[in-house]
Amino acid sequence: MKRISDFVGKYMAIIVLVVAVLALFVPKTCLWIQTSWINYLLMVVMFGMGLTLKFGDFAVVFKRPKDIIIGCIAQFTIMPLLAFALGKIFGLETGLLAGVILVGTCPGGTASNVMTYLSKGDVALSVGMTSVNTLLAPLLTPAITYLLLKTTVSVDVLSMFLSIIKVVIIPIALGFIINRFWGKYTEKVSDVLPLISVVAITLIVAAVVSHNAERILETGAIVFVVVILHNVLGYIVGFALGLVLKLPMSKKKALSIEIGMQNSGLATSLAGSAFPDLAMATVPGAIFSVWHNISGALLANIYRRLEDKDQQSECPLKEKKGA
DSSP: OHHHHHHHHHTHHHHHHHHHHHHHHSGGGTTTSOGGGHHHHHHHHHHHHHHHOOHHHHHHHHHOHHHHHHHHHHHHHHHHHHHHHHHHHTTOOHHHHHHHHHHHHSOOOHHHHHHHHHTTOOHHHHHHHHHHHHHHHHHHHHHHHHHHHTTTSOOOHHHHHHHHIIIIIHHHHHHHHHHHHSHHHHHHHGGGHHHHHHHHHHHHHHHHHHHTHHHHHHHTTHHHHHHHHHHHHHHHHHHHHHHHTTOOHHHHHHHHHHHHOOOHHHHHHHHHHHOTTOGGGGHHHHHHHHHHHHHHHHHHHHHHHHHHHHHHHHHHHHHHHHO
16 A cells, blocks of 8 residues: 555656646546535545544644744735736636635645755745644634735635634644644555545646536647646745745755745635636636646756756865875
């Protein structure tokens, strides 16, 4: 089972992409997956995240509060503003605009922690930022979404708040408590968690894409362009912020990936409850779920090489010092 879980985790981007393409062009194959399952599937993913959390993961908050504050402010300003700007520049219709902004106002997801690890970035900082931003999401996600969309569409702030509490906070809290008191048992299932998460995320993407296939194809390339730009610009601005602040390379990587990769599954879930009359609001989150796993894997590979170059450049200096 561990081998299967490792294989699925390694090729997650390809698996999600294949399923998304199938759901888009042959929707009948995935229509059996109901959109009403999305919240429950996301709860499974969040519960799995909670099972992996320990008190030590929050230690970085107290040891390096400055880093966490920078990450938090960046997360809830850069991506929402990029989403709003891109939506207006490309003239997205109301439903798509709401969906793109929802993606922007959501916190980072667990995928960012994996990609930071693969890129040889600061994993502790990544986990700390994800955890803190997720805990702040019930307040900040509805509030920022309202500020950006209040003149365009009615935003059900209370519904969003309650949805995040139910779908994100409670499952994570339960997982954390179980891991705290019954850690020796949760360790036994930890190897299977990547498999469960990938299956849940894939089902969410399949449900949204298959039930909205016709609408997605009608939008043409515009929504794909906006989603890709949103994600890539998040990486770039995040890394640039690290350069401006003169952060070490490992922190630059963590900040860049954390900002660029969003909990798009949550955005998809919230779209259904916050904007029930805007069917297209669920589409950007679904597309982002597919794309950011692909781009994240590619970026991690690039960042990993940057680290190798840094290490190579440092070796001659060390040799000279020892001579």
